[in-house]
Each structure stands twice: as structure tokens, then as C-alpha cells.
Amino acid sequence: MLQALLAIIVVAAIVFAALRSSGDPTLTLLPDTATKEDFAVMRQQMGLDQPLPVQFTLYMAKVAQGDFGTSFRTRGSALEVVLERFPATLQLGLISIFVCMLIAIPIGVYSAVLRGSFLDTFARGFAILGQSLPVFWLGIVLIYIFSVWLRWLPSGGRGEVQHIILPAITLGWYIAASIMRLTRSAMLDVLGADYILLGRVKGVPEWRVTWKYAFRNATLPVITFAAMLFIQVLTGSVIVETVFAWPGVGRLIIDSMSKRDFPVIQAGILILSAMYVFANLAVDILYGYLNPRIKYGK
Amino acid sequence: MRSLSFLRATAILIVLAVFFTACGQQAAPSAGSGAPAPGASAPAPAPASKAPVKDELVLVTNTFGNEAWVAGLSAATDDWLSAPMYDMLVYLKFGTDELVPGLAESWESTPDKKKWTLHLRKGVQFHDGYGELTSADVKFTIETLGSKESVSVAKGYFSTDLESVETPDPYTVIVNLKRGDWSLMRTWLGGQNAYSRIMSKKYVDKVGLTEAARKPIGSGPYKFVSYSPGESLKMEAVPNHWRVTPEFKYYTVKLASEEPTRVAMLKSGEADIIEVGADSAEELRKGGFDLRPVPGGMYEHIILGGQIKETDPPYDPNIPWFLPKEPERALKVRKAMNFAIDRNAIMDKLFHGQGEPGAVFEFFPGQASYDPAWKPYPYNPAEAKKLLTEAGYPNGFEMTMNLWIAPGRPELPDLGEIVSGMWEQNLGLKIKRATVDLAMLRDIQVARKMGQGALTAALAMYAEPSLAFNTVTRSNSTAGQFMSSYLDQYIDAAYRELDDAKRVVATRALGQHLYDNYINIPIGIRPQVYVVGPAVGEWPLHLGVMFVQNPEYAKKKR
Numbered sequence A: 001m002l003q004a005l006l007a008i009i010v011v012a013a014i015v016f017a018a019l020r021s022s023g024d025p026t027l028t029l030l031p032d033t034a035t036k037e038d039f040a041v042m043r044q045q046m047g048l049d050q051p052l053p054v055q056f057t058l059y060m061a062k063v064a065q066g067d068f069g070t071s072f073r074t075r076g077s078a079l080e081v082v083l084e085r086f087p088a089t090l091q092l093g094l095i096s097i098f099v100c101m102l103i104a105i106p107i108g109v110y111s112a113v114l115r116g117s118f119l120d121t122f123a124r125g126f127a128i129l130g131q132s133l134p135v136f137w138l139g140i141v142l143i144y145i146f147s148v149w150l151r152w153l154p155s156g157g158r159g160e161v162q163h164i165i166l167p168a169i170t171l172g173w174y175i176a177a178s179i180m181r182l183t184r185s186a187m188l189d190v191l192g193a194d195y196i197l198l199g200r201v202k203g204v205p206e207w208r209v210t211w212k213y214a215f216r217n218a219t220l221p222v223i224t225f226a227a228m229l230f231i232q233v234l235t236g237s238v239i240v241e242t243v244f245a246w247p248g249v250g251r252l253i254i255d256s257m258s259k260r261d262f263p264v265i266q267a268g269i270l271i272l273s274a275m276y277v278f279a280n281l282a283v284d285i286l287y288g289y290l291n292p293r294i295k296y297g298k
Numbered sequence B: 001m002r003s004l005s006f007l008r009a010t011a012i013l014i015v016l017a018v019f020f021t022a023c024g025q026q027a028a029p030s031a032g033s034g035a036p037a038p039g040a041s042a043p044a045p046a047p048a049s050k051a052p053v054k055d056e057l058v059l060v061t062n063t064f065g066n067e068a069w070v071a072g073l074s075a076a077t078d079d080w081l082s083a084p085m086y087d088m089l090v091y092l093k094f095g096t097d098e099l100v101p102g103l104a105e106s107w108e109s110t111p112d113k114k115k116w117t118l119h120l121r122k123g124v125q126f127h128d129g130y131g132e133l134t135s136a137d138v139k140f141t142i143e144t145l146g147s148k149e150s151v152s153v154a155k156g157y158f159s160t161d162l163e164s165v166e167t168p169d170p171y172t173v174i175v176n177l178k179r180g181d182w183s184l185m186r187t188w189l190g191g192q193n194a195y196s197r198i199m200s201k202k203y204v205d206k207v208g209l210t211e212a213a214r215k216p217i218g219s220g221p222y223k224f225v226s227y228s229p230g231e232s233l234k235m236e237a238v239p240n241h242w243r244v245t246p247e248f249k250y251y252t253v254k255l256a257s258e259e260p261t262r263v264a265m266l267k268s269g270e271a272d273i274i275e276v277g278a279d280s281a282e283e284l285r286k287g288g289f290d291l292r293p294v295p296g297g298m299y300e301h302i303i304l305g306g307q308i309k310e311t312d313p314p315y316d317p318n319i320p321w322f323l324p325k326e327p328e329r330a331l332k333v334r335k336a337m338n339f340a341i342d343r344n345a346i347m348d349k350l351f352h353g354q355g356e357p358g359a360v361f362e363f364f365p366g367q368a369s370y371d372p373a374w375k376p377y378p379y380n381p382a383e384a385k386k387l388l389t390e391a392g393y394p395n396g397f398e399m400t401m402n403l404w405i406a407p408g409r410p411e412l413p414d415l416g417e418i419v420s421g422m423w424e425q426n427l428g429l430k431i432k433r434a435t436v437d438l439a440m441l442r443d444i445q446v447a448r449k450m451g452q453g454a455l456t457a458a459l460a461m462y463a464e465p466s467l468a469f470n471t472v473t474r475s476n477s478t479a480g481q482f483m484s485s486y487l488d489q490y491i492d493a494a495y496r497e498l499d500d501a502k503r504v505v506a507t508r509a510l511g512q513h514l515y516d517n518y519i520n521i522p523i524g525i526r527p528q529v530y531v532v533g534p535a536v537g538e539w540p541l542h543l544g545v546m547f548v549q550n551p552e553y554a555k556k557k558r
Helices: A002-020 A036-046 A052-064 A078-112 A118-132 A135-149 A161-189 A193-200 A207-236 A238-243 A250-259 A262-290 B002-024 B076-085 B133-145 B155-160 B184-188 B201-207 B209-214 B259-267 B278-287 B327-340 B345-352 B379-391 B413-428 B439-444 B465-472 B485-495 B500-517
Strands: B055-062 B090-092 B100-103 B105-107 B115-120 B163-169 B170-178 B222-228 B232-237 B250-255 B274-275 B290-293 B298-304 B397-405 B431-435 B453-460 B523-525 B527-531
Touching: A002 A052, A002 A262, A036 B155, A078 A118, A078 A161, A078 A207, A078 A238, A078 A262, A118 A161, A135 A161, A135 B259, A135 B465, A161 A207, A161 A238, A193 A207, A207 A250, A207 A262, A238 A250, A238 B397, A250 A262, A262 B115, A262 B439, B055 B259, B076 B222, B076 B232, B090 B209, B100 B105, B105 B184, B115 B133, B133 B155, B133 B201, B155 B163, B201 B209, B259 B274, B259 B278, B278 B527, B298 B413, B327 B379, B327 B413, B345 B413, B345 B523, B379 B413, B397 B413, B397 B439, B413 B431, B413 B523, B431 B439, B453 B527, B465 B485, B465 B500, B485 B500
Parallel strands: B055 B250, B055 B274, B397 B431, B397 B453
Antiparallel strands: B090 B100, B105 B115, B115 B170, B163 B170, B222 B232, B232 B250, B274 B527, B290 B527, B298 B453, B298 B523
């Protein structure tokens, strides 16, 4: 836990320093017509006239109390600005991961069980495509096919259920490909084990051998990967969010970077970093539950 | 084996189901074969011959600015996006530069233009029961614009040039300026800009400016319904509004920063109005969509950096096009750089013929100060090379071309690449490209450190050229698109002239100076273009306003 906190503080420091070296945010916030005095006053209001270590210390002291600062752009709480966008990113991430797991795991399992079959070939082709097609390109093509040409689905934005289908497919194909390949690989490793052969010899039904014995032992790497992938989805869905005008955190951070809205960028990255670190922690704990042989030392 | 057969059968069934479903739901009439590649001319579904009846007008824009829908906290973009929810003191008559009454039914000034008296319209009500709009609200709005917290474009003006605002009665406002200014009504209190959207003082005092920015209360023809951050802003028509009752019951602004997404939304019917660059506009025009050009246009140009005062720290007297100690030599370089550009080819190929080559930056044909004798500089590469050689640069010189990536201006980097290519080919210049966003550009501008570099830029038409120059190119502008410190005397002579006829003469002298001395690189004038869907009929636009405007006046197509 202590290591996790330290990691977050280090991330905060790096982001803090990097942002302040990227330029003066008052230059983008104030118009051409502002005077030099206006810029100086605004810098003072934002605390940017203080030395960097002082700024960082004050910032972290406030963060410890839950105050992530005020957005330079909207003048609202930076934390609220970020949290407002979280449901959209979470929705996209969760649905993408959930649907992908639902599709990719069974395909991965049966691809391993029926190795060399048509399904196996199809699955591997699906995976290669998913991992090699650029997300940006895929999103635009899906929009043109399903929104413009067929008029089945909306092109962008967030609203009803149909709005999430294309973004989820675009994001999910890449995730599904990765999970499918990992599941297949893990299953192939396990299916060759002696206890699997023993189970078959003893007359255990095939589906039970596959799911209860083989899959359970193949699960560990898949779960670890899926948990990390979920966080990567949250942090890296900016391309999909941009293509589909999905109002998520990724897009917010990119927009904020162009406007040098430091508090929002810092809040967004801090929260995502914290999620990443604690997700790692959660996976470690889950490992212990799933595999009783794993015990963590003192 | 049984599992395998089952899986095979299932797969075949799924493929067949998708195939028959797709065949049964063909939507595009005579579309091209296969899915279009992204970026290519997609087979656009032709707009329906009978306009769909719809109650909602949807604009999809590339940026929400500061997402602050209230004066003082908004950038120029959100000024106009939220303008339908407010009223302003004066407006431009559509397509002209003539002022017409808004909230101010009439106005007058003292001869020295330092004191302006505005007479307000009676009975204008704020939405949601916040009472009648009075002089107190006008005073509050103006003072907010000039306050320390303001980030409005009008901040600099109202914080330095405003003396005081008096409200002798609820329907009279007296604006006292520190110096006479003919442009107050036209520029700062309405007209070509939407800075002064009059807010309800009562409402802002109650909830604070930050909250008012998220849930605005105005008096305009549309009232606020909902706002989803980063997503949409929805408004509803106010019946029997004194200015206009909108035909579209709802007006929604949505955000999609990627142009292909906006184009797709228009083609699929999810958007009624979009902003696009020249390439997409041409594609959509061929696909049967209507283009709506904004009267006036944008002036595409290249700024030559480094032409700053000796007292500015990065002053460099050795920049080939500057050379303050050898002005004739520098003039030859600037002339050469201008002659080496084929403006006709740029307007034809880059802007698809939408527009024409320009002669003098920010002077538009038809303006009173425009001289018809000004012709675009000729494309003469041989003469250009000769001039550069005479100036002492037979093998060219090194420089940087700053390619500005600006939202809504996708052509600027391409323009910079094209001009760089022409200079490399025709003059032998060695040009390093540098991509800059607004933040990086501002840093360069404020520090005056463009040096031996150039910048691609575009500026909308101002009511008068001297306004533009005073705002963005004067040597004391903090972050202006600075062109030359030696222009100040011409700018002041024009902008500060209160007599209209004399101001025209002085402004023309400014233009003549620019023209004779090749101060920067004018490229061409092209219209800001919006593309509309089949639901949109007549939609009047203001002269020179480069942001989406007047949805309240848009008519349904019948």
C-alpha cells in the first residue's frame, strides 16, 4: 500500500513538472487583447508565480484534503470536471471489456480445444486483424459503413444504447484479440497437462474437463491481463473517444492539454494513475484467492 | 466431432443472417461498390428531395472553447455558440456592416466619441422569471467583461479604455471611455462580435459566475435546456420573442473534434450544420449538400517574423526580410518571397476555387478603404530569383515555417507546406517546418521570438481593416499576430481617426504602405463555409463573423 502511494506521488511530481515546463497557460486562456498586467495578475491568481517546489507542496497538501484545484478554463472544481466524464469512459471501458470477454474467452478456449480446425483458423485471423488494424481507421470505416451507408447506428456522441455499439466494437476488437490469443495460449499450456488426460481417462465429460479443470487453471494470466487491459482501456481510449465524439476522460485530458488546463490534466492523470496502481493491487489479491498456493510473504 | 459440426453450422448461420439483413436494409441509393476508404469521397446519400420535418436543429462543431456559456468566462467560440440564449445591444444587418438596433433601440455619442448614451428597449424579460432586462444588467455585463477574472476577448478593451458606466434610469446606459472610440458599438457592444451578451445580474449574483456559466440565463430567442460537458448544449425556443421566434423548437450544439466524424454525422442525418475545411466542403458539395458561405471571408496569409522593435530582447537586425539598416535590400527579399508564390494555384488546388487571390492583407474588395488599383502580386519565379540574388542571397537562406494547427482551420498547415515548397523550389530557401499549437504559438508571439521564421494564419474580415490591425498586429499587442513594429504610426493614424471619411483615407494609406512594402505575404480571401443538411432552408449570416451564428433565424426547408 505504501509503495502504491509512493508511486502515485512520483507520478504526480513528474506530471506537475512536465506541465509547467510546457508553457504558460495564461497565454492560451487570455485573449490577444489582454495586457501584460492582465497576464501577471492571472498568473498570480493561479499561483504560477511561486517557485515550483512551493507550488507542488501546496498542491499536494490540497490533494490530500480532496481539493484538486480549480479548472483554469471552466473555473469549476478540477476533480468535478474529471469525475463528470468518468461515467462515459467507465461505460465504454466496461462494456467493451465485458462484451469482449464474453466473446473472446469462449473463442479462445474452443480455439485451443479444437486446435487446427476452421474455428481455430478463424479465431487467429480475427485476432491478427484486431491487433493490426489502426483503431482510428477502423472507427472511421465502421462509421461510414454502419452510420452513413446502412444508417443502422449513430456516428458519434453518447445517448442511447445504440451510441455505444460502434465505439465498443472499435475499442473491443483490439481487446478481444488480445484476450483471445492469451486464453488460447494459456489453454494450450494447460490442456497438455497430465491431470487433464487423467480426467478424460476417468470419463469426465469433455465440457467439464475444459471448463472446470483446464480453464480454471488457465484463468490466472487472463485475469491479470484483463485487469490491466481495463485500466489501459480507461487511459488509452482517447482515440476512440475522439473519433466517436465520446465525452470521456481521455478526450478531456487531450482537450485540456491544448488549453494548458493544468489542474484538470493533473486531476485526470492522478486519478487514472491511482486506479492503475490499485488495480495492480487488486489483481495481486485476487491471485491469492484463485490460486491458494500463492501466499504473500510478510 | 459433434461440437465441431455444431460450431460450423452456427458460424454459417451467422454469416447468412448478416448477409440477408444487410441486403434487406440498403439505405444508400446507387452507392459505390464496397465501403469507402476513410478520407476518400464517400458515396454520400443524396439529400432527400422532400425535407424531413424536424423540430431540432443540430449543429456539430469542432470545439466548445472554454465551455463557459456566459460573458466574461467564455472564449470567442463559446460567445457565439451561446449567443442565441442572449440578446446584445446592437446587431449587424445581415450580410452588411450596417448596425441595427438590438437591446439598444437607439444610441448617440458626443462628437469626441468618448461618451455614449444607449436607450434600452423596454419589457425584455430574462428567462425563468429573472425579471426585466435593465441598465443595471448592461452595466454589470460590461464591468464583468473588463474585470480581473474575465478571459473575454473584450477584457483588454474594457479594462483599459473604459472610464465608467452610468445608469441614470433603468433604460438608459451611459458608457464613458478614456479616449474617443468610433468602434464601441460595432465591435465591443455587439455588431460583429458576441462578447457583450447581456447577463442577468440578479441571477449571477445569486448563483455566481461559474455556475451561471454552466446553466446560463439570458433573454434570447432560445433558452437553456441542458448541458453535458464535452458533449452537447441544448436550447429551446422562446415563443413570441421580441427579436425572432425560432422555427426550430430546439437547437442543439454537439461537439465532434474530428472532421470525418462531423461529415459522417451530416451524411447520416444526425447533424444539420457542420463546419469543415475546403476539401470536405467540396466533397459534400459534389454529394448534393448546400454550402453556406459567410459574407466577407477569411484572409489567408503568411506572417514574416522578427520585424520587431530594437528594444525587444530577441531583436535581430540580420533577418533577410527585415534588415533595418538596409531597408532596400530587405524590400527586395520580401518582394522576391511574394513573387515566388503562385496564389492562383493555391486558391484553385488547396481551396478548390473557393475564393480569390488577395492583394493586401485584411483589405477586402468592397470595403470603403479598398483601392481597386491593388492587384495580387504576380507569380514570377524568374524575377523573384533575380531579386533575391540582387539582395545578396543567390543561394537562398535558412528559415522556419511555423505550421499552426488551429481548430477549424485545417488548411493552415497545408498552406504552409505549399508555400514552403514554392520558396524552396523557386528561391532555393532552406525551410525547416515546425508544427505549433495555440499554446506554443502564443509563447512565440508574446516573447516575439519568431525570429527568422514565418507563420501561416487566417483572419476574418473586420468591419474596418484598422480594427483588425489595432487588435492583432500593433506592436504593443501582447500576443498579436505581429507583422512589423513600423506599422504603428499608420495603424494609429487610421484607427484613432474619429471622422469616418478621414478614417477611410488614413486606412487606405495603411493599405498602400503594406502593398508597396510587401510587409507580409497575402495569399487569398476565401469564405468561411458551413455545410447544411436537407432540413435547413434560409439561414441569414452576418458579414465577417467566422463562428456559427444566427441559428435562431434559420428557417426549415419546405
